[in-house]
Amino acid sequence: xxxxxxxxxxxxxxxxxLFDDWMQRYEHMIELxxxxxxxxxxxxxxxxxxxxxxxKVWVHAEMKNEKLIFTADSDAIITKGIIAVLIRSFSNQHPxxxxxxxxxxxxxxxxxxxxxxxxxxxxxxxxxxxxxxxxAYQTQLN
Amino acid sequence: MKIAAEKNIFDVESIRKDFPILSRKVNGYPLVYFxxxxxxxxxxxxxxxxxxxxxxxxxxxxxxxxxxxxxxxDAYEGARQKVxxxxxxxxxxxxxxxxxxxxxxxxVAHGFGSLLSKGDEILVSAxxxxxxxxxxxxxxxxxxxxxxxxxxxxxxxLQMDQFEELLSEKTKLVFLNHVxxxxxxxxxxxEIIQKAHTKGxxxxxxxxxxxxxxxxxxxxxxxxxxxxxxxxMCGPTGVGILYGKEEWLEKLPPYQGGGEMIATVTFExxxxxxxxxxxxxxxxNICGGIAFGAALDYLNNIGFEKIAAYEHELLExxxxxxxxxxxxxxxxxxxxxxxxxxxxxxxxxxxxxxxxVDKLGIAVRTGHHCAQPIMxxxxxxxxxxxxxxxxxxxxxxxxxxxxxKKAKTMLS
Numbered sequence: 001x002x003x004x005x006x007x008x009x010x011x012x013x014x015x016x017x018l019f020d021d022w023m024q025r026y027e028h029m030i031e032l033x034x035x036x037x038x039x040x041x042x043x044x045x046x047x048x049x050x051x052x053x054x055x056k057v058w059v060h061a062e063m064k065n066e067k068l069i070f071t072a073d074s075d076a077i078i079t080k081g082i083i084a085v086l087i088r089s090f091s092n093q094h095p096x097x098x099x100x101x102x103x104x105x106x107x108x109x110x111x112x113x114x115x116x117x118x119x120x121x122x123x124x125x126x127x128x129x130x131x132x133x134x135x136a137y138q139t140q141l142n
Numbered sequence: 143m144k145i146a147a148e149k150n151i152f153d154v155e156s157i158r159k160d161f162p163i164l165s166r167k168v169n170g171y172p173l174v175y176f177x178x179x180x181x182x183x184x185x186x187x188x189x190x191x192x193x194x195x196x197x198x199x200x201x202x203x204x205x206x207x208x209x210x211x212x213x214x215x216d217a218y219e220g221a222r223q224k225v226x227x228x229x230x231x232x233x234x235x236x237x238x239x240x241x242x243x244x245x246x247x248x249x250v251a252h253g254f255g256s257l258l259s260k261g262d263e264i265l266v267s268a269x270x271x272x273x274x275x276x277x278x279x280x281x282x283x284x285x286x287x288x289x290x291x292x293x294x295x296x297x298x299x300l301q302m303d304q305f306e307e308l309l310s311e312k313t314k315l316v317f318l319n320h321v322x323x324x325x326x327x328x329x330x331x332x333e334i335i336q337k338a339h340t341k342g343x344x345x346x347x348x349x350x351x352x353x354x355x356x357x358x359x360x361x362x363x364x365x366x367x368x369x370x371x372x373x374x375m376c377g378p379t380g381v382g383i384l385y386g387k388e389e390w391l392e393k394l395p396p397y398q399g400g401g402e403m404i405a406t407v408t409f410e411x412x413x414x415x416x417x418x419x420x421x422x423x424x425x426x427n428i429c430g431g432i433a434f435g436a437a438l439d440y441l442n443n444i445g446f447e448k449i450a451a452y453e454h455e456l457l458e459x460x461x462x463x464x465x466x467x468x469x470x471x472x473x474x475x476x477x478x479x480x481x482x483x484x485x486x487x488x489x490x491x492x493x494x495x496x497x498x499v500d501k502l503g504i505a506v507r508t509g510h511h512c513a514q515p516i517m518x519x520x521x522x523x524x525x526x527x528x529x530x531x532x533x534x535x536x537x538x539x540x541x542x543x544x545x546x547k548k549a550k551t552m553l554s
Contacts, residue, residue: 008246022169022501026554054509055493056523074492075523077553 005097008089009058009105014076016109025110029081030045036084037091050122050129055079057126059087065093068137082123084141090130097142098134101125146517152452157444158533160185171503172408173212174538179261179323179482179529180374180507183490185436188358188376191436197428203421204402222539223416228438229368230359231385235417238391239431241351242382244273246369249384249421251277252300254522256516260286260315265308265343267318268294268519269327272512274317274348274448276396287314298474306337313343320352320368323472324513324527326482335365344390346474354531355453357446366390372430377437381430384421391417398423423535426474449532456530456539463543467550481530484511487546490553492526498549504542 003011019025031110039048040103050057055076063066070091074080089105106123150409161183166173175183195217200372201210203218219234240246258264264278268291282289292305300318309316316338321328335345346367349358353370360368367390372381386394394413396403400423405413414420441449460483464470479528487494496508509524510517517524528542 023552026498026501054493054524056432071244076493079491 005093005101012085012089013105013108015142018046023085024064024112026078026081027055029085029111030077030090032084033074033077033080033082035078036073037069043071044073045048050125051125052124052142057083059083059120059126059129061073061130061137063095063140066094066141068095068098068134071134076078078120083126085109088133095134095138098139099131118126143393147226152448152532152533153214153272154533155450158535160440161533162186163187166532168503168505169501174504174534174544175543176530176534176538177505177507178354178534179326179351179374179527179533181379182376182531183533184378184396185376185440187440188378188433188437191433192429194377195432200314200429202425208419212458214428214432217432217435218426221431224435224438225383225385228357228442229383229385229390230241230361233388236385236388236391238368238386238418238421239426240382240384240421241427242371242373243348243369243382244382246345246367246382246384247274247278249347249397250367250369250386250394251281252317252397254281255284256395256406257393258285258287261312262287262314263310263312264289264306264315264317264518265292265305265313266290267292267300267329267330268515269298269300269321270317270323270513270515271323271348271350272514274319275515278317287357288537291315291515292318297320297476297518299476300327300329302330302333303336308384309337309343309522311341313338313341315346317348317350319350320356320358320514321349322474322513324349324516324525325476325484326351326479326529327474327476328478330478331365331476332363335363339364351482353439353479354385355446355450360385367480372434375434375437376440377434378430381427381434383434385483388417391421394421396420396423396532398425403428432480444532452532454534456534457481458526459482459536460530460539463539464546467543467547470546472482473522475518482527482530484521484525484527486525487550488509488554490550494526495526495546496554498552499545502541504545504549506542 016025039058039060046082048060049059055074057074057079059072061070070087072083072087145373199210202275203215222237223234225237231237277290290308293301295301320331338345344366347365349368349370354375366387368385370383373379403423404416405415405421434550471486473484492508496506505525
């Protein structure tokens with residue numbers, strides 16, 4: 001039984017709490033970006049591109065055993081780290097749980113400044129897109 | 143003698159004291175503001191002009207007989223004269239207040255709708271900001287005119303031989319920026335204007351990026367239209383200028399209908415006011431216009447020659463320091479350029495660099511700078527753009543270079 005979203009998010013918050021300053025936290029996020037489950041090149045299409053980001057972010061989702069598996073990529077390293085953190089908490093979860101999940105943990109790991117909807121990095125757009133996938137697949141399950 | 147000599151030295155430290163924002167901190171670090179090409183900072187003298195207007199004589203202009211209205215009208219029309227003198231326009235009614243460069247371009251593009259017909263050609267440079275592309279594309283859609291592009295080369299300069307080939311009797315209008323916002327290239331506008339005129343084509347120069355650094359003389363340039371934004375020249379946002387030769391402004395129809403722009407109105411027919419009011423429908427940005435005048439006073443008080451010389455020093459210093467960083471590439475290496483450096487490092491995304499240096503208190507622009515055609519030319523997603531103003535220092539450049547090095551280490 002895999003951990004639920006809340007548990008994974010707490011785990012991420014604990015990890016980031018080990019670092020004293022923003023630079024180490026960013027370095028950690030960049031490291032997490034390297035472990036991002038990469039999207040298949042064939043899914044790097046315009047349709048899978050998230051709008052509202054200054055860098056390019058592609059996300060793909062597929063359902064396995066009623067759970068959503070996300071893969072993604074970005075041409076910017078920090079953005080790749082951000083999407084990696086999100087996907088780590090959302091991937092391999094039931095769509096309903098993804099829809100209900102909150103993303104307060106982003107604030108707690110010191111990325112609060114990225115949460116403003118007007119920021120060019122599009123963190124808000126990423127969260128929205130992941131949840132949209134969950135809504136779409138949830139409808140299939142109903 | 144000694145005192146006189148010292149007065150000639152560019153005293154950046156005392157200039158910096160005029161800009162309250164420069165003493166603030168960002169993310170715990172002293173602010174280093176290198177995004178001047180996007181908007182410039184505002185000196186206390188301009189802030190005071192805004193405050194004086196609202197505390198002393200806020201009133202609607204041109205129509206009131208009361209004292210406040212007359213004072214506000216005098217100040218606003220006084221600002222128009224300051225603009226006229228600054229750009230050396232022949233007549234003050236050739237100066238139209240707009241909300242900014244984009245508004246000014248749209249006003250002209252709209253007007254040309256009635257002057258162009260199918261098959262006419264308009265020429266645009268490959269170095270344009272989107273705001274100097276899109277209104278003309280819309281114009282072409284409306285009129286059936288054809289837009290042709292003057293190509294650029296690897297150094298970010300226009301290919302003048304191509305320009306001459308494109309130019310013909312069919313060309314009705316040429317529009318380009320005086321200085322490229324993405325690369326800082328100063329375009330050979332004199333030559334372009336002179337050649338365009340031999341074919342009877344009008345020329346519109348987007349001076350948004352030039353005006354903060356170069357004092358353009360519209361009569362000497364013989365340019366037909368020159369447009370600028372106040373907020374890039376130490377003025378407030380929401381105000382800009384369209385300069386147009388009287389003969390051209392007379393030919394263009396009004397852009398918007400409303401108060402101020404009319405002479406007489408009946409339900410059968412309206413006659414329009416003369417210049418400049420024909421193009422200034424509604425209550426204008428009175429305070430903005432007055433404050434823009436104050437900004438011009440401020441800049442002229444320092445002197446554009448001094449500003450240009452000092453900024454050039456900053457540009458050379460920053461270029462040299464940045465190029466010491468391995469794998470750093472600068473885009474736009476024309477000899478004639480303003481204090482703008484657009485660059486990338488290796489395969490690092492510009493957004494990543496911008497994010498890290500922001501954490502260190504430094505403001506630069508990242509992205510395509512609203513000039514996607516230039517980015518497409520270089521096949522890059524964007525650049526990091528550092529743009530300097532006369533209130534920046536070499537010490538700030540040192541701080542910036544160290545921050546970029548730090549970012550490079552983190553991101554490689």
